[in-house]
Amino acid sequence: EIVNFNQFFNRIIDRFELSKSQNVTFHRMLSDTPYYVDIDTDKLTQVIDNIISNALKYSPDGGNIRFGIAVKDNVLKVMISDDGMGIPSENVDRIFDRFYRVDRARARSMGGTGLGLAIAREMIEAHGGSIWAESEEGQGTTIFFTLEIEMDEEGEWD
Ligand code: ATP
Ligand code: MG
Secondary structure (H helix, E strand, O other): OEEEHHHHHHHHHHHHHOOOOOOOOOEEEEEOOOOOOOOOOHHHHHHHHHHHHHHHHHHOOEEEEEEEEEEEEOOOEEEEOOOOOOHHHHHHHHHHOOOOOOOHHHHHHOOOOOOOHHHEEEEHHHHOOOOEEEOOOOOOEEEEEEEEEEEOOOOOOO
16 A cells, blocks of 8 residues: 555554653654655554554653654655663664563563564565664664655656
8 A cells, every 4th residue: 555654654653642651752853745655554553553662661751752754765764763771782683583572670571572573574574674773771772664665657756
């Protein structure tokens, strides 16, 4: 299904912003230019839900979550960042492994199974994109993923 990604992303962010119980502020750095992508909207919703749930789970009281997009050539890069506890650098790539959780004490208190990001990686790769994380322990975490932008017949961006 071809959708306006900005609108699709904003609706998901809205849903979290209306229902969140924590004192965490959302900041949207999204452009007004519509970017169209051809996605399975149910699957992409599941991916973004997991990333935002994680950001909320690991955010401190008074924290901030930033939502951004960047475009280069015909690739849309989506960024979701928090200023939470972060992930030790030696473990950053492992968070996409099945059942991997950074530490057991943290995992026990937070609930969940450790499958969310493994599923997210599978789904993003099935769409031809990639997903990765950058994190600094004690400073925060940013999750990035890419999707190809749909072009019209003239090879122009929609
Ligand atoms: P599930 O998503 O299945 O409910 P989960 O959230 O623990 O469980 P993932 O979403 O796959 O599993 O995340 C894996 C692990 O990566 C988490 O347990 C956590 O240790 C770490 N992690 C993920 N996102 C963040 C984040 N924003 N800040 C800090 N740690 C994170
Ligand atoms: Mg999760």
